Amino acid sequence: MSDRTRIAVLVSGGGTNLQALLDAQQRGQLPSGEIVLVLSNRADAYALERARKAGVPTAVTERRQYPTQAAFEEAMLKEIESHGVQMLILAGFLAILSEDFTRRFPERILNVHPSLIPAFCGKGFYGLKVHEAALARGVKVSGATVHFVNEIPDGGRILLQKAVPVLPDDTPETLQKRIMQECEWVLLPQAAEMVAASLLDQNEKEI
Ligand code: GAR
Numbered sequence: 001m002s003d004r005t006r007i008a009v010l011v012s013g014g015g016t017n018l019q020a021l022l023d024a025q026q027r028g029q030l031p032s033g034e035i036v037l038v039l040s041n042r043a044d045a046y047a048l049e050r051a052r053k054a055g056v057p058t059a060v061t062e063r064r065q066y067p068t069q070a071a072f073e074e075a076m077l078k079e080i081e082s083h084g085v086q087m088l089i090l091a092g093f094l095a096i097l098s099e100d101f102t103r104r105f106p107e108r109i110l111n112v113h114p115s116l117i118p119a120f121c122g123k124g125f126y127g128l129k130v131h132e133a134a135l136a137r138g139v140k141v142s143g144a145t146v147h148f149v150n151e152i153p154d155g156g157r158i159l160l161q162k163a164v165p166v167l168p169d170d171t172p173e174t175l176q177k178r179i180m181q182e183c184e185w186v187l188l189p190q191a192a193e194m195v196a197a198s199l200l201d202q203n204e205k206e207i
Contacts, residue, residue, distance in 0.1 A: 005196035008037040008085040010093035013127075015047025016180060017091035017112055017188050022054045024189035033196030037083040039076060041095040057083065063095060073101045087199055089192055090149060094126055099151035107157070109149035110195060112188045114179050116161055117145040121154035131172040131179070142166050142175065144183035146191040159194065160187045 009018050018038060024030045038051035043060045051058045059079040066072040072095075080088070090111040102109060113121055113130075119142075120133045134142045143163035148156035162183040166175060 002034075002084075003200070004034040005032055005199045006036045006084050006086045007033045007089060007192065007196065008039055008080055008083065008087075009035055009051075009089045009091050011038060011040050011045055011047035011091055012042050012094040013045055013047060013092050015045065015050045015092065017184055018047045019050050020185035021089065021091065021189055021192060022050065022056070024192070026054075029189055030193050030196065032193055032200050033087070037079065037085060039079055041093065047092070069096070069098055070100070073098060077101075077104075087196060088149075089188070091188065092127075097149070102149055102151050106150075107148050108195075108199070109156075110159070110188075110191055111147055111149045111154070111156075112184050112191075113145045113147065113154055114142075114176065114184060115145065116141070116143045116163060117147060117154055117158060121145075123153050125154070128172045128176060131175045134166065135170060135172060135175065140166055142179060144179050144187055146187045159191045162187055 009021060011018050021035060025035055035056055038047065038056050038058045040048050040060050041062055043062060048058050061072060061075045063072045066075060088105060088109040115121055115130050115134060120130045141163045143161060145158055146160045147158045150156040164178050164182050
Protein backbone atom coordinates (compact mmCIF):
# COMPACT_ATOMS: atom_id res chain seq x y z
CA MET A 1 0.00 0.00 0.00
CA SER A 2 1.32 3.46 -1.00
CA ASP A 3 2.25 5.81 1.83
CA ARG A 4 0.62 8.75 0.05
CA THR A 5 -2.89 9.16 -1.30
CA ARG A 6 -2.80 9.32 -5.09
CA ILE A 7 -4.58 12.48 -6.29
CA ALA A 8 -5.94 13.58 -9.67
CA VAL A 9 -6.68 17.28 -10.13
CA LEU A 10 -9.44 18.06 -12.65
CA VAL A 11 -9.22 21.43 -14.40
CA SER A 12 -10.81 23.47 -17.20
CA GLY A 13 -9.02 26.82 -17.25
CA GLY A 14 -6.17 28.91 -15.92
CA GLY A 15 -5.30 26.55 -13.12
CA THR A 16 -4.30 28.94 -10.35
CA ASN A 17 -5.83 26.56 -7.79
CA LEU A 18 -3.88 23.70 -9.34
CA GLN A 19 -0.77 25.88 -8.96
CA ALA A 20 -1.56 26.40 -5.27
CA LEU A 21 -1.73 22.62 -4.85
CA LEU A 22 1.52 22.04 -6.78
CA ASP A 23 3.27 24.76 -4.74
CA ALA A 24 1.98 23.26 -1.47
CA GLN A 25 3.28 19.85 -2.55
CA GLN A 26 6.64 21.38 -3.47
CA ARG A 27 6.88 23.07 -0.04
CA GLY A 28 6.11 19.80 1.76
CA GLN A 29 2.62 20.94 2.81
CA LEU A 30 0.87 17.97 1.19
CA PRO A 31 2.76 15.16 2.91
CA SER A 32 -0.15 12.69 2.82
CA GLY A 33 -0.91 13.11 -0.89
CA GLU A 34 0.75 13.00 -4.28
CA ILE A 35 -0.63 14.66 -7.41
CA VAL A 36 -0.23 11.91 -10.01
CA LEU A 37 -2.49 13.22 -12.78
CA VAL A 38 -3.95 16.49 -14.09
CA LEU A 39 -7.04 15.85 -16.19
CA SER A 40 -8.58 18.62 -18.30
CA ASN A 41 -11.82 18.75 -20.24
CA ARG A 42 -10.26 21.44 -22.46
CA ALA A 43 -7.17 20.88 -24.59
CA ASP A 44 -6.31 24.61 -24.43
CA ALA A 45 -6.47 24.96 -20.62
CA TYR A 46 -3.38 26.79 -19.34
CA ALA A 47 -3.57 24.51 -16.30
CA LEU A 48 -2.08 21.75 -18.50
CA GLU A 49 1.03 23.89 -19.02
CA ARG A 50 1.36 24.33 -15.26
CA ALA A 51 1.18 20.56 -14.80
CA ARG A 52 3.81 19.93 -17.48
CA LYS A 53 6.15 22.49 -15.89
CA ALA A 54 5.78 20.64 -12.59
CA GLY A 55 6.44 17.28 -14.27
CA VAL A 56 2.96 15.90 -13.54
CA PRO A 57 1.33 13.61 -16.16
CA THR A 58 -1.63 15.16 -18.01
CA ALA A 59 -4.64 13.88 -19.92
CA VAL A 60 -7.40 15.59 -21.91
CA THR A 61 -10.95 14.32 -22.32
CA GLU A 62 -13.29 16.76 -24.07
CA ARG A 63 -17.03 16.18 -23.79
CA ARG A 64 -17.61 16.89 -27.52
CA GLN A 65 -15.33 13.98 -28.49
CA TYR A 66 -17.85 11.53 -27.01
CA PRO A 67 -21.40 10.76 -28.10
CA THR A 68 -22.83 10.60 -24.58
CA GLN A 69 -22.10 11.85 -21.05
CA ALA A 70 -21.59 8.21 -20.05
CA ALA A 71 -18.91 7.70 -22.73
CA PHE A 72 -17.18 10.95 -21.65
CA GLU A 73 -17.14 9.83 -18.02
CA GLU A 74 -15.97 6.35 -18.99
CA ALA A 75 -12.96 7.94 -20.73
CA MET A 76 -12.19 9.98 -17.61
CA LEU A 77 -12.52 6.88 -15.42
CA LYS A 78 -10.07 5.05 -17.64
CA GLU A 79 -7.44 7.76 -17.07
CA ILE A 80 -8.19 7.87 -13.35
CA GLU A 81 -7.92 4.10 -12.96
CA SER A 82 -4.80 3.76 -15.10
CA HIS A 83 -3.02 6.20 -12.75
CA GLY A 84 -4.21 4.41 -9.61
CA VAL A 85 -6.00 7.54 -8.40
CA GLN A 86 -7.68 7.40 -4.96
CA MET A 87 -8.91 10.97 -4.56
CA LEU A 88 -10.09 13.69 -6.97
CA ILE A 89 -9.86 17.46 -6.64
CA LEU A 90 -12.00 19.70 -8.84
CA ALA A 91 -9.96 22.89 -9.21
CA GLY A 92 -11.95 25.11 -11.55
CA PHE A 93 -13.35 22.05 -13.34
CA LEU A 94 -16.46 23.31 -15.10
CA ALA A 95 -17.88 20.15 -16.71
CA ILE A 96 -20.93 18.43 -15.23
CA LEU A 97 -20.38 15.09 -13.48
CA SER A 98 -23.30 12.67 -13.30
CA GLU A 99 -24.52 10.87 -10.22
CA ASP A 100 -23.12 7.63 -11.68
CA PHE A 101 -19.68 9.22 -11.61
CA THR A 102 -19.84 10.94 -8.20
CA ARG A 103 -21.27 7.80 -6.53
CA ARG A 104 -18.08 5.93 -7.37
CA PHE A 105 -16.05 8.26 -5.14
CA PRO A 106 -18.05 8.95 -1.98
CA GLU A 107 -16.27 11.63 0.10
CA ARG A 108 -13.28 11.29 -2.23
CA ILE A 109 -13.98 14.24 -4.53
CA LEU A 110 -13.22 17.79 -3.34
CA ASN A 111 -14.37 20.99 -4.99
CA VAL A 112 -13.45 24.61 -4.41
CA HIS A 113 -16.27 27.11 -4.93
CA PRO A 114 -15.75 30.89 -4.85
CA SER A 115 -18.55 31.84 -2.44
CA LEU A 116 -19.73 31.08 1.07
CA ILE A 117 -22.05 28.13 0.30
CA PRO A 118 -25.08 28.09 0.44
CA ALA A 119 -24.91 31.59 -1.06
CA PHE A 120 -24.37 31.96 -4.82
CA CYS A 121 -23.90 28.29 -5.64
CA GLY A 122 -25.50 25.50 -7.65
CA LYS A 123 -26.36 25.34 -11.31
CA GLY A 124 -25.12 28.33 -13.36
CA PHE A 125 -22.88 29.76 -10.62
CA TYR A 126 -19.28 29.44 -11.73
CA GLY A 127 -16.26 31.68 -12.19
CA LEU A 128 -16.98 35.42 -12.48
CA LYS A 129 -20.76 34.84 -12.48
CA VAL A 130 -20.55 34.04 -8.77
CA HIS A 131 -18.90 37.38 -7.99
CA GLU A 132 -21.28 39.31 -10.27
CA ALA A 133 -24.20 37.82 -8.33
CA ALA A 134 -22.62 38.60 -4.95
CA LEU A 135 -22.05 42.26 -5.94
CA ALA A 136 -25.57 42.55 -7.41
CA ARG A 137 -27.03 41.30 -4.11
CA GLY A 138 -24.91 43.76 -2.15
CA VAL A 139 -23.39 41.29 0.34
CA LYS A 140 -20.72 42.74 2.63
CA VAL A 141 -18.71 39.54 3.00
CA SER A 142 -17.98 36.74 0.56
CA GLY A 143 -15.34 34.04 0.39
CA ALA A 144 -14.70 30.47 -0.66
CA THR A 145 -15.81 26.98 0.32
CA VAL A 146 -14.12 23.61 -0.08
CA HIS A 147 -16.63 20.78 0.03
CA PHE A 148 -17.11 17.16 -0.91
CA VAL A 149 -18.85 16.52 -4.21
CA ASN A 150 -22.02 14.46 -4.39
CA GLU A 151 -24.93 14.34 -6.85
CA ILE A 152 -26.24 17.76 -5.79
CA PRO A 153 -24.37 20.68 -7.45
CA ASP A 154 -22.29 22.33 -4.69
CA GLY A 155 -24.35 20.30 -2.19
CA GLY A 156 -21.82 17.95 -0.54
CA ARG A 157 -20.50 18.20 3.01
CA ILE A 158 -18.58 21.42 3.70
CA LEU A 159 -14.96 20.99 4.83
CA LEU A 160 -13.54 24.52 5.06
CA GLN A 161 -14.72 28.08 4.51
CA LYS A 162 -13.03 31.46 4.68
CA ALA A 163 -14.55 34.94 4.38
CA VAL A 164 -13.20 38.27 3.15
CA PRO A 165 -14.86 41.71 3.07
CA VAL A 166 -16.55 42.98 -0.07
CA LEU A 167 -15.28 46.53 -0.61
CA PRO A 168 -17.41 49.43 -1.88
CA ASP A 169 -15.49 49.83 -5.14
CA ASP A 170 -15.14 46.12 -5.93
CA THR A 171 -15.69 44.83 -9.45
CA PRO A 172 -16.30 41.11 -10.12
CA GLU A 173 -12.62 40.89 -11.08
CA THR A 174 -11.22 42.53 -7.93
CA LEU A 175 -13.50 40.46 -5.70
CA GLN A 176 -12.53 37.28 -7.55
CA LYS A 177 -8.84 38.09 -7.09
CA ARG A 178 -9.19 38.75 -3.34
CA ILE A 179 -11.15 35.52 -2.84
CA MET A 180 -8.65 33.49 -4.84
CA GLN A 181 -5.58 34.88 -3.09
CA GLU A 182 -6.89 35.00 0.47
CA CYS A 183 -9.33 32.08 0.48
CA GLU A 184 -9.13 29.53 -2.35
CA TRP A 185 -5.34 29.18 -2.63
CA VAL A 186 -5.13 28.82 1.17
CA LEU A 187 -8.07 26.51 1.81
CA LEU A 188 -7.70 24.07 -1.08
CA PRO A 189 -4.23 22.74 -0.14
CA GLN A 190 -5.31 22.54 3.53
CA ALA A 191 -8.42 20.53 2.66
CA ALA A 192 -6.44 18.33 0.25
CA GLU A 193 -4.02 17.38 3.03
CA MET A 194 -6.88 16.77 5.51
CA VAL A 195 -8.67 14.38 3.17
CA ALA A 196 -5.51 12.70 1.85
CA ALA A 197 -4.45 12.01 5.46
CA SER A 198 -7.85 10.64 6.45
CA LEU A 199 -7.88 8.31 3.42
CA LEU A 200 -4.45 6.98 4.43
CA ASP A 201 -5.82 6.29 7.93
CA GLN A 202 -8.85 4.50 6.46
CA ASN A 203 -6.61 2.33 4.26
CA GLU A 204 -4.53 1.31 7.27
CA LYS A 205 -7.65 0.32 9.17
CA GLU A 206 -8.88 -1.75 6.21
CA ILE A 207 -5.67 -3.80 6.00
C1 GAR B 1 -11.90 29.49 -9.26
O1 GAR B 1 -12.29 30.72 -8.75
C2 GAR B 1 -12.83 28.40 -8.76
O2 GAR B 1 -13.25 28.59 -7.43
C3 GAR B 1 -13.99 28.54 -9.71
O3 GAR B 1 -13.38 28.75 -10.98
C4 GAR B 1 -12.13 29.41 -10.78
C5 GAR B 1 -11.05 28.63 -11.48
O4 GAR B 1 -9.82 29.30 -11.48
N1 GAR B 1 -14.83 27.39 -9.69
C6 GAR B 1 -16.15 27.44 -9.79
O5 GAR B 1 -16.77 28.47 -9.97
C7 GAR B 1 -16.85 26.08 -9.65
N2 GAR B 1 -18.25 26.25 -9.45
P1 GAR B 1 -8.44 28.53 -11.71
O6 GAR B 1 -8.57 27.72 -13.00
O7 GAR B 1 -7.44 29.64 -11.85
O8 GAR B 1 -8.16 27.66 -10.52
